[in-house]
Amino acid sequence: MNARGPLADAFLSALIALGLFAPMVGLETHVGAHGIALAPRPLAVAALVGAVFVLRLAVRLWQARPHRAAAGPGAARARLAAALGGTKRFLIPTLLAIAVVMPFLASRATIDLGILMLTYVMLGWGLNIVVGLAGLLDLGYVAFYAVGAYSYALIAQATGLGFWSCLPASGVLAALWGITLGFPVLRLRGDYLAIVTLAFGEIIRIVLLNWVSLTGGPNGISGIPRPTLFGLRFTMTDGPGTFAGFFHLAPSPTHRVMFLYYVILGLALLTNWVTLRLRRQPLGRVWEALREDEIACRSLGINVTTTKLTAFAVGACFGGFAGAFFATRQGFISPESFTFMESATVLAIVVLGGMGSQLGVVLATLVMIGGPEMFRPLADYRMLIFGLALVVMMVLRPRGLVTERRPSIMLGAAARAAPLALAAEEVG
Amino acid sequence: MAAEDAMPLLAVRRLGMRFGGITALDDLSFTARRGEITAVIGPNGAGKTTAFNCITGFYRPSSGELSLTRPDGGSYALAKMPGHLIARRAGVARTFQNIRLFAGMTVLENLLVAQHIPLMAATGFGILAILGLGHYRRAERQAVEKAKSWLERIDLLARADDPAGSLPYGAQRRLEIARAMCVDPVLLCLDEPAAGLNPSETAELGALLLRIRAEGCSLLLIEHDMNVVMRISDHIVVLDRGRKISDGTPAEVRADPHVIAAYLGEDDESADDLAPEVVP
Incomplete structure (x- = not known):
């Protein structure tokens, strides 16, 4: 490709653009007097083809610019990685601080968006255990989200228990489903595992849709109890037993939204804390080893079966927590909320963030969930810009936003001083 | 070195392995004795x-x-044992012909994964350790010490925090042996450990294997490099087309006309004509 001149290359690109845009943009349908009529739009096509030509030429010329010394793109990338490592030190506390104070400063709509994003962060962190650490490609993560949501809704309706009493049960039930799914698919790897998990996600949704006597089918379940703060309810009155009444505040719907925000923030941080702790322990380390080489794991006496099951169960458990939160936040759930699109979005967050990176999940959620909301004023063009942004990002950072892996244990300074001596030996 | 009365450790009796119509192993019997290096x-x-x-x-x-x-x-x-219990309970560890390290993880992490079983037992199913309870910290310190002692032995202590995949080939071979040894095996099986090593690395490898034997671990070794095999083995088993054709000390095997025939591609009849004197 580089053998062709930039001009010829740009011309070829323009030709392809012409072929694509001539029918798609160049012909507009009008509802005329005698049915639908076609109106040609040559100017629009010419403008697009011209833009493609100019852009392609610019890209080629930029690529062909003389490289500075021997540095090249490798060194530039290393510098970028170092800069990212530096920013990481204050990026995490900054993000956390913004997350904590945000509800006091932002509008209600922004807090709602914050809740949505934190839900996806939590789901992303949960799936990161399965996909990022253990390397098991799971396309049906939404199943556990649905199990958690329906578990909470059904248990709460049957027993009258509140959110906090039902939350552990939702997590445990989702984990049980994780193990149930895990058993038959343990022998599968990669693409095959992905297909089976995808099917599992759909099975759960279709069962929820058709088991009308239990789940209400497409009508869903409504009137799910809202969460309380140590028994204090969030209502529009300031009577006894309500949040506003206890703290002598004017009743406001914002209180509940803010409370929900902090609940999901807490749950997400719990997920993160558990994952980070597990990563530094034998279980987390063996998950990563499993991702690297399953056969070698077996040769070291590691039971691959149970290790995979623990990854499925822990990931599913956090998916279940997130599902219970979703149910209590919405007050209403139906199978429509648990489509394959959700699994795909969460998986995209994990992959885009960089497999196994906790910070990557947060950044990717900002892009994937925050991005489309930010571009909402651009109406129809927002999905175009969103798609373009994703393509550009995957071209620039093909292995995800955060690719560096932090070792789970370091030997320390004494050992790190020695490599210099070794390097000197190699040079000398 | 090879004591005639050494205890048999591994006894292979009439082992057969067929893949569809292909017979890979046919009626193979041999023993590997405790405290010896047995080469196949x-x-x-x-x-x-x-x-x-x-x-x-x-x-x-x-x-x-x-x-x-x-x-x-x-x-x-x-x-009759499930695969992972052979390493865990019986104490048979192995390395692979094409190195199988956890390439993205550091050298130290590779050695800690090998000590997963005792470490996991100390974490109380992971729950106690998440909460910082139990005696996990002490268990981890001991595991790191053991890893360090192996890294010193294979001369990789300085690279402990580097990804295993970034090591030179020879170092990866040594690391894989150290990782297998961290399982505390009674029998270490090495599949062509000298493949792709230069002469000085091969010499180091021979010294390492002799040291492992001196510390009480028996070895079973597949190797093509005859210098290594003849120098360090106590006992050699020769296979050809799924059958054992010779079994004995290096000197005996070297003099066996069947072995020479198999290596030179002669057929069995002419092997009997070969005089032992022509062996180099």
Whole structure:
């Protein structure tokens, strides 16, 4: 490709653009007097083809610019990685601080968006255990989200228990489903595992849709109890037993939204804390080893079966927590909320963030969930810009936003001083 | 070195392995004695790696028995054990012909994963350790110390925090052996450990293997490099086309006309005509 001149290359690109845009943009349908009529739009096509030509030429010329010394793109990338490592030190506390104070400063709509994003962060962190650490490609993560949501809704309706009493049960039930799914698919790897998990996600949704006597089918379940703060309810009155009444505040719907925000923030941080702790322990380390080489794991006496099951169960458990939160936040759930699109979005967050990176999940959620909301004023063009942004990002950072892996244990300074001596030996 | 009365550690009896119509191993019997280095040699396709995979539980043999003597005098029937228990309970660790390290993880992490079983037992199913309870910290310190002692032995202490995949080839081979040794095996099975090493690395490898034997671990070794095999082995088993054609000390095997025939590609009839004197 580089053998062709930039001009010829740009011309070829323009030709392809012409072929694509001539029918798609160049012909507009009008509802005329005698049915639908076609109106040609040559100017629009010419403008697009011209833009493609100019852009392609610019890209080629930029690529062909003389490289500075021997540095090249490798060194530039290393510098970028170092800069990212530096920013990481204050990026995490900054993000956390913004997350904590945000509800006091932002509008209600922004807090709602914050809740949505934190839900996806939590789901992303949960799936990161399965996909990022253990390397098991799971396309049906939404199943556990649905199990958690329906578990909470059904248990709460049957027993009258509140959110906090039902939350552990939702997590445990989702984990049980994780193990149930895990058993038959343990022998599968990669693409095959992905297909089976995808099917599992759909099975759960279709069962929820058709088991009308239990789940209400497409009508869903409504009137799910809202969460309380140590028994204090969030209502529009300031009577006894309500949040506003206890703290002598004017009743406001914002209180509940803010409370929900902090609940999901807490749950997400719990997920993160558990994952980070597990990563530094034998279980987390063996998950990563499993991702690297399953056969070698077996040769070291590691039971691959149970290790995979623990990854499925822990990931599913956090998916279940997130599902219970979703149910209590919405007050209403139906199978429509648990489509394959959700699994795909969460998986995209994990992959885009960089497999196994906790910070990557947060950044990717900002892009994937925050991005489309930010571009909402651009109406129809927002999905175009969103798609373009994703393509550009995957071209620039093909292995995800955060690719560096932090070792789970370091030997320390004494050992790190020695490599210099070794390097000197190699040079000398 | 090879004591005639050494205890048998691994007994392979009438081992057979068929893949569809292909017979990879046919009625193979040999023993590996405790405290010895037993080498399995033979031309390409002789069934050496198949035998290894049967012994280490990666294949289930079509016929025959594999028994490993337990310290208390009983024995493990390896052919009937689930794969991961062969390493965990019977103490048979192995390396691979094409190195299988956890390439993205650091050298130290590789050695800690090998000590997963004792470490996991100390974490109380992971729950106690998440909360910082239990004696996990002490167990981890001990595991790191053990890893460090192995890193010193294989001269990789300085690279402990580097990804295993970034090491030079020879170092990766040594690391894989150290990782297998962190399982505390009674029998270490090495599949072509000298493949791709330069002469000085091969010499170091020989010294390392002799040291492992001196510390009480028995070794079973597949190797093509005859210098290594003849120098360090106590006992050699020669395979050809799935059968054992010779078994004995290096000197005996070197003088066996069947072995020479197999390596030079002569057929069995002419092997009998070959005089032992022509052996280099």
